[in-house]
Amino acid sequence: MKNTMTTTALALLVALGAAPAAMAEIRIGASISATGPAAFLGDPEAKTLELLVEELNARGGIDGEKVKLVLYDDGGDPNKARTFATRLIEDDEVVAIIGGTTTGASMSILAVAEDAEVPFISLAGAIEIIKPVRPFVFKTPHTDRMACQKIFEDMQKRGFTKIGMISGTDGFGASMQAQCKDVVEDYGIEIVADETYNPTDADMTAQLTKIRNASGVQAVLNPGFGQGPSIVTRNYRQLAIDLPLYQSHGVASNGFIELAGAPAAEGVRLPGTALLVADLLAEDDPQRGIVVAYRDAFEEKTKTPVGTFGGYAHDAFLILTDAISRAGSAEPDDIRDAIEATSGLAGTTGIYSFSAEDHLGLDLSAFRMLEIRNGAWTLVD
Amino acid sequence: MSELLQFLFSGVTVGAVYALVALGFTIIYNASDVVNFAQGEFVMLGGMITWFAHQAGIPLPVAAFLAISITAAIGVAMNKLAIEPARGAPIVSLIIITIGASIFLQGAAQLVFDKQIHDFPAFSGDAPIRVGGATILPQSLWVIGGALAVFVGLWIFFTRTLLGRAVLATSNNRLAAQLVGINTNFVMTLSFALSAGIGALAGVLATPITLTAYNVGIAFALKGFAGAMLGGMGNPKGALVGGFLIGLIEALTAGYLSSQYKDAAAFVVILLVLFVRPQGLFGRKSTDRV
Amino acid sequence: MKMTPKLATLLVLGALVLLAPFLFPSNFYYRVGSLIFVNAIAVTGIVILTGYAGQISLGHAGFAGIGAYACALAPAHFGIHPALAVVLGAAISGLLAWLVGRPILRLKGYYLGVATLGLGILISMMLNNERQLTRGPDGIDVPELGMRALLKGWGLDLTNGQFWYYFCGLCMILGAWLALNLHDSPSGRALRALHGSEIAARTVGVDVARMKLQAFVISAVYASVSGSLLALQNKFITPDVAGFMHSIEMVTMAVLGGVGSVLGAIFGAAILTLLPQVLTIFAEYEQLVLGLVMMLVMIFLREGLLPSILRKLRRKGE
Numbered sequence: 001m002k003n004t005m006t007t008t009a010l011a012l013l014v015a016l017g018a019a020p021a022a023m024a025e026i027r028i029g030a031s032i033s034a035t036g037p038a039a040f041l042g043d044p045e046a047k048t049l050e051l052l053v054e055e056l057n058a059r060g061g062i063d064g065e066k067v068k069l070v071l072y073d074d075g076g077d078p079n080k081a082r083t084f085a086t087r088l089i090e091d092d093e094v095v096a097i098i099g100g101t102t103t104g105a106s107m108s109i110l111a112v113a114e115d116a117e118v119p120f121i122s123l124a125g126a127i128e129i130i131k132p133v134r135p136f137v138f139k140t141p142h143t144d145r146m147a148c149q150k151i152f153e154d155m156q157k158r159g160f161t162k163i164g165m166i167s168g169t170d171g172f173g174a175s176m177q178a179q180c181k182d183v184v185e186d187y188g189i190e191i192v193a194d195e196t197y198n199p200t201d202a203d204m205t206a207q208l209t210k211i212r213n214a215s216g217v218q219a220v221l222n223p224g225f226g227q228g229p230s231i232v233t234r235n236y237r238q239l240a241i242d243l244p245l246y247q248s249h250g251v252a253s254n255g256f257i258e259l260a261g262a263p264a265a266e267g268v269r270l271p272g273t274a275l276l277v278a279d280l281l282a283e284d285d286p287q288r289g290i291v292v293a294y295r296d297a298f299e300e301k302t303k304t305p306v307g308t309f310g311g312y313a314h315d316a317f318l319i320l321t322d323a324i325s326r327a328g329s330a331e332p333d334d335i336r337d338a339i340e341a342t343s344g345l346a347g348t349t350g351i352y353s354f355s356a357e358d359h360l361g362l363d364l365s366a367f368r369m370l371e372i373r374n375g376a377w378t379l380v381d
Numbered sequence: 382m383s384e385l386l387q388f389l390f391s392g393v394t395v396g397a398v399y400a401l402v403a404l405g406f407t408i409i410y411n412a413s414d415v416v417n418f419a420q421g422e423f424v425m426l427g428g429m430i431t432w433f434a435h436q437a438g439i440p441l442p443v444a445a446f447l448a449i450s451i452t453a454a455i456g457v458a459m460n461k462l463a464i465e466p467a468r469g470a471p472i473v474s475l476i477i478i479t480i481g482a483s484i485f486l487q488g489a490a491q492l493v494f495d496k497q498i499h500d501f502p503a504f505s506g507d508a509p510i511r512v513g514g515a516t517i518l519p520q521s522l523w524v525i526g527g528a529l530a531v532f533v534g535l536w537i538f539f540t541r542t543l544l545g546r547a548v549l550a551t552s553n554n555r556l557a558a559q560l561v562g563i564n565t566n567f568v569m570t571l572s573f574a575l576s577a578g579i580g581a582l583a584g585v586l587a588t589p590i591t592l593t594a595y596n597v598g599i600a601f602a603l604k605g606f607a608g609a610m611l612g613g614m615g616n617p618k619g620a621l622v623g624g625f626l627i628g629l630i631e632a633l634t635a636g637y638l639s640s641q642y643k644d645a646a647a648f649v650v651i652l653l654v655l656f657v658r659p660q661g662l663f664g665r666k667s668t669d670r671v
Numbered sequence: 672m673k674m675t676p677k678l679a680t681l682l683v684l685g686a687l688v689l690l691a692p693f694l695f696p697s698n699f700y701y702r703v704g705s706l707i708f709v710n711a712i713a714v715t716g717i718v719i720l721t722g723y724a725g726q727i728s729l730g731h732a733g734f735a736g737i738g739a740y741a742c743a744l745a746p747a748h749f750g751i752h753p754a755l756a757v758v759l760g761a762a763i764s765g766l767l768a769w770l771v772g773r774p775i776l777r778l779k780g781y782y783l784g785v786a787t788l789g790l791g792i793l794i795s796m797m798l799n800n801e802r803q804l805t806r807g808p809d810g811i812d813v814p815e816l817g818m819r820a821l822l823k824g825w826g827l828d829l830t831n832g833q834f835w836y837y838f839c840g841l842c843m844i845l846g847a848w849l850a851l852n853l854h855d856s857p858s859g860r861a862l863r864a865l866h867g868s869e870i871a872a873r874t875v876g877v878d879v880a881r882m883k884l885q886a887f888v889i890s891a892v893y894a895s896v897s898g899s900l901l902a903l904q905n906k907f908i909t910p911d912v913a914g915f916m917h918s919i920e921m922v923t924m925a926v927l928g929g930v931g932s933v934l935g936a937i938f939g940a941a942i943l944t945l946l947p948q949v950l951t952i953f954a955e956y957e958q959l960v961l962g963l964v965m966m967l968v969m970i971f972l973r974e975g976l977l978p979s980i981l982r983k984l985r986r987k988g989e
Contacts, residue, residue: 035491035958039596043496073954078810078909079901080947083702086832087948090699103809104909111906115831126809169641169799171808171909178802195640200600202398202591205391205516206635209384227498227592238509238516239387259498259592261507304497416781466970472780473727473930474969477923481969485962492955603788603915610785641800648789655786656774 026067026095026330028053028320029088031109032123032313033101036076037170037199040226042101044310045123046071047302048294049098052317055297062325070094074105081105085112085120095330098316100124101309102171110137119323119336121316123309126175130359136336138359140315140349141308142271142367144172144223147249148180150271150367151221152187154380158244160218164193164211166204166232168224172250173199176223192217199228205235212241219243225250233260233268244269252276252370253307254377262375269380272370275311275348276377286346290318294348308349315347383514388636389629390512394521394590396628397528398424401583402605403612403620404531405576410615411552412572415464415475419483421602422490423577426452427584428593429490432499441501449581455486456577457570465569483598490595503589520589527586531579532621539617548572552615604647611651613664622662626650677851680934684847688840692833701832703948708839709900710924710940715846716893717925718936723859724886725866726776729784729918730791734764734891735898736798736913740805742902743813753816757899761892768891769884776883788915795913810909813902835904842900846893847933853889854933862886894921927968929975938977 030049033042053069061067070092074081081100088094089112096119100106103126113120114134122129122139125147129139155163167177177196184191193214195207211220220243222232229251236245245268247256252272257265274287278295281288294314295306322345323338324330342361345352350366369380402420409417427448434444463478470478504523509516538545550558551568559565583601584593591597608627612619627647634646654662691704713735720726741760746753775786798805805811819834829837853859861882864872873879902908911917920943928939946964950957972979 034954035496035596037596039496040498040594071954072951073957077911078907079706079905079911082905082907083706083948086702087699090702090832091697104911107810107907108905128809169808174799174802174807175809178807195635197635197640198600198644200597201395202587203391203395203632206388206632207640209387209391209515210636210640213384227594230498230592231590234507237507238518240509240516255497259500263507304495416784463966463970467973470969470973472784473721473922473926474973476727476729476784477926478966478969480919480923481962481965483962484958485966488956488958488960488962492959599915603792607785607789610782614781642796645793645796648792652775652786652789655778655782659778659782661782 026062026065026324027092028067028069029085029092029094029097029099030069030071031074031081031084031088031097031099031105032071033076033105034073036074038076038101041309042073042076044298044302044304044307045101045313046073048298048310048313049317051297051301052314056321062321063328065330067321074099074101076102076105078102078104078108082108082112085109089113089116089118094118095324095332096120096320096335098123098313098320100129103129103175104171106139110134113137117336118332119320119339121320121339123312123316125172127179133357133359136332138319138339138354138361140312140319140347140352142249142349142362143179143360144176145179145183146362146364146367147176147223147271148183150364150369151246151248151269152180152184152189153364154269154369155189155219155246156187158219160244161188162190162192162216162218164195164214164217164220165191166195166197166207166211166220166222168199168226168228169196170199170224170226170228172248173224173228176248176250180221180223197224197228197232199224199226201228202231203235204228204232205239208232208235208239208241212239212243217243219246221246221248223248223250227259230256230259233264237264246270249273249308249367253309254305255307257372257375257377258305262372265372265375267371267373269369269371271367272377273308273311273349273366274368275306275308276370277368277379280377280379286351287348290346291348311348315349315352318347319345319352384636386513386515388632390515390517390521391636392629392632393525393625394517394628395631396625397521397525398583398587398591398601398624399604399608399627400528400621400624401524401531401579401586402601403608403624404528404535404617405580405583406605406609407615407617407620408535408548408572408576408579410609412548412569413464414552415479416606416609416614417482417576418476418479418602418606419459419486419598420576420580420605421598421600422483422486423452423456423580423598424584424587424601425490425593425595425598426455426486427581428588428597429494429499429584429595430581431585431588432501432593433494435501441504444501445585448585449578452581452584453574453578456573456580459577460569460573464573465566483602487595487598494595496595498592498594500588500592518590520586524583524586524590527582528621528624531582532617535617544571607647607651610661611654613661616661616663619661619663677848677855680851680932681844681848683934684844684937688837688844692836698830698832701830701836703944705832705835705839705904707941707944708836708843709897709904710921710944711843711937712839712846712900713894713897713921714925714928714936714940715843715850715933716890716897717921718930718933719850719853719862719893720886720890721922721925722930722932722936723854723862723866724883726883726886727780727784727922728787728887728890729915729922730787730789730794731890731894731921732913732915732917733791733794734768734894735901735917735921736794736910737764737767738895738898739813739902739908739912740798740811741895742899743811743908744804746814753814753903754818757896757903760899761895764891764895765888768888772884772887773880776880776887788918791913791915791918795910795915798910798913805910808910810907813906813908815906816903839900839904842896843937846896847937850933858882858885923965927965927975929978931974931978935975935977939975942976
């Protein structure tokens with residue numbers, strides 16, 4: 001009934017030539033690396049967006065307006081990402097863009113979005129995306145820097161002062177490696193061994209042996225995503241290294257425990273999100289409801305374990321649709337203002353509060369230090 | 382000392398995978414003068430099909446056998462549909478055809494299976510074997526054993542059997558081979574089946590160590606290609622040595638120099654070897670075809 | 672005036688660049704157009720190397736990487752204008768090609784393939800690993816060329832997309848003109864003789880090694896300029912530009928379209944640049960279709976798309 005009335009009102013407005021663009025179907029664009037080297041991250045992101053749009057439209061859309069998702073696969077190629085961003089804006093006339101699985105793709109999209117003054121919510125980690133703050137660019141994942149800080153905080157608590165690092169040479173691993181080296185001194189920690197591996201490498205025992213033999217090393221940190229960290233974890237056990245191993249949020253998914261094998265993964269710590277420990281959250285935890293709902297829906301639909309990266313896409317979509325709904329308009333400018341005014345919005349990654357100076361909207365508290373015990377995630381603090 | 386031993390173990394584990402891929406390159410090259418850049422996809426298919434069948438409840442050995450057979454059939458199909466019709470095309474066209482096949486197989490794999498990373502259990506458990514302070518996984522021994530067994534098998538095949546000699550004759554001079562009554566089409570079919578099967582075997586043996594996904598093929602193809610060229614294309618001995626050498630160079634560079642540039646070291650060595658011996662370590666001196 | 676193939680090629684290209692915008696449904700197509708032109712420049716270099724001289728390279732993206740990063744780094748470090756950085760990148764690429772070309776080009780066929788592949792991988796690895804300089808895999812900003820503002824001062828106000836469309840189009844035509852001149856010059860004839868048979872060319876007195884090296888250096892410069900234009904246009908670049916897949920893409924574009932002629936290769940660049948945009952409707956099948964197209968064209972239209980189509984048309988006309 002309400003719908004018919006809006007429709008009638010709409011028709012009237014159109015007749016009067018006063019229909020704002022907002023009243024048509026709301027078109028949201030996305031450029032994601034659903035294939036290519038970052039497919040491991042991008043695939044769940046794409047599936048999450050499709051799932052959420054379906055759910056939202058089944059509920060009647062945003063205030064009665066259906067949402068249409070225009071999703072492109074940039075294959076992780078920044079040049080393609082830029083082309084698709086141009087296409088989304090010029091050709092598909094979307095009101096906002098979600099995407100950029102990798103930092104390179106995000107940096108390419110943000111230039112286009114910024115020029116066209118269309119809001120863009122990035123799913124990549126690097127701090128450069130939101131620093132300096134650009135009016136139309138936001139992001140949902142924690143920065144790599146924050147992941148490093150969270151890990152070093154924990155190391156400091158355990159009294160470690162000398163650590164080894166083994167990083168992937170892909171964008172994710174290399175970026176986090178650089179950020180970690182940048183902040184490590186603040187925690188009185190010294191990196192005594194700094195090794196890398198290629199994302200396609202099959203054996204990292206040579207690097208790990210070198211790290212083990214570095215003098216005084218007390219713990220090891222492995223920034224990376226994909227199969228690399230699983231192989232590192234297995235090799236770690238093969239070499240019987242008895243130092244604590246830290247992984248990054250790049251592998252925060254049950255898939256990691258499966259691939260590394262529960263015995264090898266035992267005791268591994270990483271900074272993760274509420275998503276992985278949904279059942280351990282307190283009943284009154286503000287994130288509990290949304291985390292459980294997303295996990296169940298995702299795992300039901302895709303039959304694959306939920307992970308942090310799909311969660312980033314979930315949160316981007318949530319922030320965007322929440323902003324459109326609050327703005328009562330689907331004009332890019334209004335959406336931007338509404339996103340910036342987001343406050344206390346609970347997502348899977350954390351509770352988002354944006355401001356004119358802060359386009360990330362999360363702090364360290366959103367990260368939870370997790371430890372794998374008996375093949376399952378547990379909360380350390 | 383134990384450090385060096387560990388680096389060597391790491392090198393031969395990885396090198397054995399490269400050697401298996403390189404051996405696959407060699408067989409097809411011998412029969413058809415084609416370097417098959419889709420060789421890496423055979424490795425991927427070996428791993429992915431085995432995983433898929435295994436998680437569907439089929440026992441591992443049966444799943445592995447299925448994977449090798451199916452991949453061999455795909456190899457034969459590739460020969461019939463893409464390589465034979467292009468007979469006599471210039472090298473650059475053949476490169477594009479086989480890379481096209483590689484992209485096609487990847488595209489098919491992500492549709493038929495998925496884009497996640499998978500593995501299946503190691504054949505003889507995960508308990509590492511300790512030797513002189515270093516460790517090696519039982520699965521590594523399977524891979525190394527596999528590479529050596531395939532090499533010996535090929536060597537016997539090519540030198541001691543009539544069929545094997547027919548393959549070599551075909552590679553040396555197709556027309557002459559036909560004239561003496563060798564069914565060169567059958568030789569081609571056999572070579573592709575064998576090569577794809579060996580690639581799949583590499584995938585079956587290596588997946589418990591390297592894990593597998595729809596897009597792992599290209600890295601195997603590049604390293605295997607490099608190994609085969611280093612050893613000298615067309616020579617099984619060259620493929621074996623070249624593959625192991627690349628693995629060892631990578632591991633030793635990672636251990637003693639810089640893990641960041643370990644792949645660079647492998648390619649620098651290849652460039653240097655080719656400057657001195659343009660036909661690779663064990664390659665035949667090529668004769669120009671005018 | 673007699674209509675030579677050279678003049679015909681240039682006229683066709685010029686007409687396409689100027690007339691295509693009348694058919695553009697939106698500004699987005701300027702972007703696709705300029706990408707086609709950027710790729711076309713690299714591919715013209717491949718025509719000289721592979722089509723004229725018969726040599727293979729699986730590493731030319733490395734030179735594109737040098738050209739691209741020259742535009743990112745030289746203005747910041749040496750304070751030179753981005754346009755000069757394009758020249759600097761081309762000079763470095765040419766020099767590198769000249770240095771490594773001599774030993775590498777003694778190799779034949781697949782051995783040359785693996786050597787150029789190694790060269791490309793080494794360059795892309797350096798761009799990835801030398802983080803202090805290149806900022807690693809996350810990519811680096813590239814300064815504005817500033818030409819659009821200049822044109823605006825002269826009363827020609829173009830959007831960003833339009834500017835790059837016409838500018839890259841112009842560069843492509845210039846590149847094609849140079850390549851066609853080379854084709855008709857004594858050097859070009861020597862190169863093509865070498866493609867036919869190296870031994871025969873040598874017996875008639877062609878300095879084979881020098882001619883091959885020349886083709887390698889020129890094609891490296893083309894790839895470098897193409898990389899520079901991509902970087903300047905995107906104002907941002909990552910090491911992907913130097914990656915193995917980009918090298919393969921260049922060769923595929925050239926050979927698919929018809930590596931024997933500049934126009935054919937540029938046609939190939941257009942097809943392969945457009946393909947992913949067309950295939951977005953069934954994105955899941957993109958790789959499947961791309962692989963299939965590569966195989967089918969090479970099997971059934973061996974000389975490449977354009978020459979095969981033209982021949983069919985001609986036959987019909989007779």
